Amino acid sequence: MYLLIPAAGSGRRMGSSRNKLLLPLLDRPLLFWTLSAAKASESIRWVGLIGQPEDFQDFKEIVVALSMTKFVHFIPGGSTRQESVYKGLQALPAVAERVLIHDGARCLITPALFDHCAREISQCPGLIAAVPVKDTIKVVESATHLVSGTLDRGQLWAAQTPKGFEVERLTQCHIEGNRQGWEVTDDAALFEQCGYPVKIVSGEETNLKVTTPVDLAIAEFILRQRNRR
Numbered sequence: 001m002y003l004l005i006p007a008a009g010s011g012r013r014m015g016s017s018r019n020k021l022l023l024p025l026l027d028r029p030l031l032f033w034t035l036s037a038a039k040a041s042e043s044i045r046w047v048g049l050i051g052q053p054e055d056f057q058d059f060k061e062i063v064v065a066l067s068m069t070k071f072v073h074f075i076p077g078g079s080t081r082q083e084s085v086y087k088g089l090q091a092l093p094a095v096a097e098r099v100l101i102h103d104g105a106r107c108l109i110t111p112a113l114f115d116h117c118a119r120e121i122s123q124c125p126g127l128i129a130a131v132p133v134k135d136t137i138k139v140v141e142s143a144t145h146l147v148s149g150t151l152d153r154g155q156l157w158a159a160q161t162p163k164g165f166e167v168e169r170l171t172q173c174h175i176e177g178n179r180q181g182w183e184v185t186d187d188a189a190l191f192e193q194c195g196y197p198v199k200i201v202s203g204e205e206t207n208l209k210v211t212t213p214v215d216l217a218i219a220e221f222i223l224r225q226r227n228r229r
Contacts (some may be wrong), residue, residue, distance in 0.1 A: 001043040001118040002096045003162075004088040006105035007031060007051040007059070008077045015024040019055050020210070021104045026223050030210060032062050033107035033223070039068055043118035046096075049104075050077045050088045053083050085187055086174040092167060098122065099170070100162040101187055105210045108222055113204055114162065120201050121164030126191045129203035130157040160203040169196055 007021050021031040038044045049059055049072055056074050063072045075091045077084035085101060092099060098121050102109065113129060120127050133156040138148040165187065173190040176182075184190055188198045206222050208215060 001041075001114075001121075002046045002048070002092055002099045002167075003044050003114070004048045004075075004085065004099055004101045005034065005036055005038075005090075005104045006048060006077065006081055006084050006088070006101070007055070008051050008084055009066070019051070019058075021107075022055070022058050023216070025216065025219055026109065029058075029062055030107045030219075031059065031104055032066065034102070034104050034109065035062065035066055035068060035072070036111045037107075037111050037114060038102075039066055041114040041118075042111070043115045044100075045071060046093065047072045047086050048075050048091055049073065049197065050075045050084045052077060061180075080183070081185055082174070082183065082187075082190075086171075086178075089167060089171050089174065096167050098164065099167050100164045102162040103209060106161055106217055107210060108204075108208060108209055109162075110204060110207075115190075116199060117162045117164050120199065124199045125166045125169055125196055126188060126198040127161055127164045127201050128188050128198055129160045130200050130209070131160065131203045131205055131207075133158050136178070145211050157200055159186065159188070160207050160209075164193060169194075 022029045025033060038047055051059060053076055063069055073090050078087055100117055117127065117129055133153045137153055137156060138147045138149040139151065141148050170191065173194045176194055177190045182193060191198055210216055210219050
């Protein structure tokens with residue numbers, strides 16, 4: 001299975017001036033933990049790391065430390081996540097029929113989830129790892145902050161990554177999105193916009209996206225608990 005990892009995130013919400021994937025988590029960069037799970041997966045055999053060239057030297061040091069130099073490839077990204085993923089798709093080997101896309105900041109993913117998504121994408125054109133929403137979700141008017149409705153959480157799922165797709169279809173969706181001027185932060189939204197079905201597969205409650213200092217503290221707690229087990 002081929003895996004693309006968008007890894008160009010800033011550390012702005014972390015209060016840092018550097019790429020947040022280089023911030024320490026249990027004395028290792030966040031990206032170390034993401035790549036560790038990919039390495040331990042039974043299905044991942046090729047990884048495309050999409051980022052900004054100024055971060056590549058730091059990324060390479062992580063890859064060397066994990067002995068992953070033979071199957072991690074560095075891909076210069078774009079100015080948006082959408083553009084970066086499109087560049088990643090263009091850099092895939094010609095034989096790649098399906099691809100998983102995983103946010104580098106979701107560093108708590110397990111190898112089992114990678115493998116589960118790899119099996120599922122072999123039987124459908126598109127998928128998202130997700131978990132059912134547990135909170136009650138309110139629709140709020142932005143101008144007044146008044147509640148205008150309550151959504152049925154029985155039909156709501158919180159999207160995670162990996163997301164998986166047929167490479168040819170997703171590439172066509174990106175081309176159409178560029179032509180139409182669509183701006184999305186989610187590859188599945190492009191897929192849906194073009195009329196293709198997207199399947200939900202069960203994600204992991206611990207597969208959080210590290211975005212704020214609070215997320216980082218939670219991630220540290222989860223990793224310590226795993227290490228104890």
